[in-house]
Ligand SMILES: Nc1ncnc2c1ncn2[C@@H]1O[C@H](COP(=O)(O)OP(=O)(O)OP(=O)(O)O)[C@@H](O)[C@H]1O
């Protein structure tokens with residue numbers, strides 16, 4: 001196999017890599033907020049259960065979670081393993097990343113001073129108006145660096161999909177490496193991730209700049 | 216305006232508040248008449264902030280009455296429902312020790328948004344905001360963000376923000392305590408100007424000369440009770456209680 005053929009073959013998987021990446025963000029960013037709010041619930045049972053779930057999601061390998069979501073239903077209930085593995089892959093990724101985002105959101109929300117809530121309350125803001133207008137915009141700005149970290153990690157983590165043989169870029173590269181007994185596909189994969197993350201850094205930088213209109 | 220015309224703008228009767236079974240307010244009663252300025256002085260921990268916070272519903276009192284214009288917001292320790300409480304909120308403004316401006320909003324938006332959320336048009340809210348900024352000596356700063364202003368300027372923005380809601384009474388909790396000494400004057404000047412315009416105000420302060428000059432009545436609190444109250448000249452120059460004398464001695468010279 002020529003070098004060009006190899007790069008082309010791996011590029012075909014890049015679309016799937018991007019699908020994992022964007023779909024995971026699409027679902028995990030909002031889901032993380034829901035989990036964060038449940039985690040901060042005044043109801044101790046809800047807060048406790050959510051806390052436990054977060055600690056399981058953060059305390060076990062993503063690889064294991066991928067296997068559990070993809071093959072768990074087969075072993076437990078005899079369901080067929082879905083033909084399109086994108087669905088279980090994205091579910092596993094979205095839930096896992098939502099747990100991380102939830103903790104970032106919670107940290108951000110808890111860092112806003114009580115005085116902001118009190119000022120808003122006295123000025124007649126409803127709870128929802130306070131959250132959406134006063135708290136959330138400040139939280140977004142504060143958590144951007146941590147979110148960027150997670151997004152960069154996500155780019156690299158998409159390679160984990162090889163554990164369930166989802167044909168994304170890294171999985172294809174690994175197969176080529178095995179059949180050709182060559183290390184080259186891994187170098188190519190490394191370059192792909194590096195370029196991908198350079199783009200991510202650029203975009204996140206733009207967003208951070210946009211949020212930088214106040215100190 | 217609702218309520219009884221002759222009733223005080225704000226009153227509390229026998230208000231009580233404990234934190235974890237430690238009483239912080241014990242049977243405090245006070246009323247503030249239209250156009251009056253009442254100063255509250257007293258040592259740290261005496262319950263001054265807690266009193267203001269109960270009056271502005273930031274803290275839930277355990278017992279007693281809270282009235283605005285003779286209407287009960289709380290009666291015998293029972294609050295009116297949430298919707299009614301919301302209406303009461305529009306009658307007062309509160310200025311905090313550390314301003315609590317919204318850092319992600321421009322000065323103009325800090326002042327104009329709260330009235331807009333109550334249904335005032337943008338044009339009117341912004342006009343009102345600009346007028347208040349002029350009055351606070353801050354014309355030209357409407358596009359600035361709070362972090363670009365000095366503490367004294369931020370506190371004046373906070374006062375403008377409270378005034379923009381057209382409150383019937385303004386509460387101040389140590390409005391100059393977070394400021395460098397050279398900046399307290401500009402804030403006190405603004406409050407004094409409001410007093411001259413007969414704005415009804417309750418001011419918790421450690422600025423004794425200011426309290427003496429501006430107030431119609433001074434209340435000295437200690438240990439969760441009102442120890443002494445009266446005309447400022449009397450309380451400051453001829454206090455009746457030993458506890459008051461002791462406290463004021465610290466501020467002499
Ligand atoms: N949220 C709270 N939880 C527990 N205790 C509290 C709380 N808020 C106030 N206290 C206690 O209540 C007492 C009165 O506090 P408060 O803040 O009203 O005093 P203050 O007169 O305003 O004092 P300062 O001059 O220092 O501002 C203090 O002993 C304080 O520790």
Ligand SMILES: [Mg+2]
Nearest residue numbers: 263264265389
């Ligand atoms: Mg206080």
